[in-house]
Amino acid sequence: MSRETHLTHNQLCDILLAPPQETSPQMQHLRDCPLCAAELASMRQSLSDFQAATKTWASHTMANRAWSPSTFEIPVPLSSAPRRFFERQILWASTTLLFAAAVPLTLHYHRTSAQAPAAPTVATRPDNHQPDLTGDEALLEEIDQTLSSSIPTPMQPLADPTAGRSSQRNSTLKEN
Amino acid sequence: MATEALATNLLSETSPASALPTPFDDLAAVVDTHRSRIFRFLLSSLRDPDLAETLTQETFLRAWNSRSAFRGDCSVATWLTRIALNLVRDHTRTHRFRFWKRISVQAVDPADIAAFLPHPDALADSRLIAAEQVTLLWQTVSTLSPRQRTIFLLRFIEEMDLSEISSVTGIPVNTVKSHLYRALAHIRERHSKLTRKSL
Numbered sequence: 001m002s003r004e005t006h007l008t009h010n011q012l013c014d015i016l017l018a019p020p021q022e023t024s025p026q027m028q029h030l031r032d033c034p035l036c037a038a039e040l041a042s043m044r045q046s047l048s049d050f051q052a053a054t055k056t057w058a059s060h061t062m063a064n065r066a067w068s069p070s071t072f073e074i075p076v077p078l079s080s081a082p083r084r085f086f087e088r089q090i091l092w093a094s095t096t097l098l099f100a101a102a103v104p105l106t107l108h109y110h111r112t113s114a115q116a117p118a119a120p121t122v123a124t125r126p127d128n129h130q131p132d133l134t135g136d137e138a139l140l141e142e143i144d145q146t147l148s149s150s151i152p153t154p155m156q157p158l159a160d161p162t163a164g165r166s167s168q169r170n171s172t173l174k175e176n
Numbered sequence: 177m178a179t180e181a182l183a184t185n186l187l188s189e190t191s192p193a194s195a196l197p198t199p200f201d202d203l204a205a206v207v208d209t210h211r212s213r214i215f216r217f218l219l220s221s222l223r224d225p226d227l228a229e230t231l232t233q234e235t236f237l238r239a240w241n242s243r244s245a246f247r248g249d250c251s252v253a254t255w256l257t258r259i260a261l262n263l264v265r266d267h268t269r270t271h272r273f274r275f276w277k278r279i280s281v282q283a284v285d286p287a288d289i290a291a292f293l294p295h296p297d298a299l300a301d302s303r304l305i306a307a308e309q310v311t312l313l314w315q316t317v318s319t320l321s322p323r324q325r326t327i328f329l330l331r332f333i334e335e336m337d338l339s340e341i342s343s344v345t346g347i348p349v350n351t352v353k354s355h356l357y358r359a360l361a362h363i364r365e366r367h368s369k370l371t372r373k374s375l
Binding site: 009010012013016017018042043045046047049050051052053054055056057058059060061062065 | 212215216219220225228229288289290292293294306309310313314317331332333335337338353356357360361363364367
């Protein structure tokens with residue numbers, strides 16, 4: 001590597017991140033090129049100062065907070081707030097779902113309960129109301145007998161109300 | 177509550193995880209060893225001492241709760257840093273608006289950080305220049321993308337090597353390297369601007 005061509009940014013970074021062997025071309029160039037050497041030294045110094053200042057600041061902050069083992073407490077997890085929020089959301093969602101499911105179920109129950117009594121009465125009557133049924137049958141039989149019995153003579157004209165009219169109509173037609 | 181008391185309380189809880197021994201069985205020792213480093217990482221990432229303290233405690237609590245998942249594939253430090261980083265991500269994601277609002281209100285003045293430069297015997301001029309550079313770096317780091325910032329802090333504050341950073345962030349080593357190149361390019365650019373201005 002000649003003195004005219006300088007180290008690239010990546011080459012400088014590589015030296016910063018992990019210094020190569022002394023015999024490497026990059027290190028050879030650094031020895032020969034004051035510009036690259038100055039650039040690298042400046043970066044190293046800045047980063048070193050930054051590290052030192054940050055470390056001292058952190059130590060100072062920690063000491064100022066009197067953060068000794070006696071003040072180390074079990075923390076309330078920070079994530080509890082969003083977790084609580086989501087738990088509430090889930091609770092609301094499940095309540096809504098339950099309600100939404102309960103409404104049609106209730107309606108369905110009411111509808112079936114309105115229809116339901118008809119079936120059990122039919123089903124239970126033969127067992128529970130046997131004497132009533134016998135009475136009903138006797139009544140129906142009596143009605144049948146009454147209907148099938150011969151019509152009394154005074155009521156004969158009522159049995160066929162059109163009988164007299166049709167004979168009259170026939171006689172009228174004959175006259176015409 | 178003392179750390180020992182915390183450890184005792186947590187250990188008294190019966191859980192199946194306690195059947196297998198883990199480094200977290202001696203929680204007090206783990207806290208003592210790693211607390212300052214975790215706090216520093218969280219502080220430099222979030223720049224809010226209160227939040228950094230809370231998340232440090234949360235880191236150890238989570239480490240304890242999920243200790244059965246620790247298989248020893250990585251060091252305890254790496255594992256704790258991974259938990260801390262996940263907390264930072266969760267926090268900045270779930271509290272995004274509040275977080276940035278809070279940051280803008282409670283942002284640490286870069287000049288305050290520069291005041292912590294340990295140069296007691298240095299000349300006033302060189303101290304001033306160093307303070308200016310630290311201030312600039314602090315400001316520049318805040319303009320990096322969250323991923324670049326995390327990787328930069330892990331490398332140049334926590335002095336982790338690339339494979340460790342890869343393990344903590346779950347990003348391939350080459351990608352970690354690319355992020356560092358970009359972050360350093362950004363810093364160099366601003367650094368050279370400052371140098372030109374001061375000349």
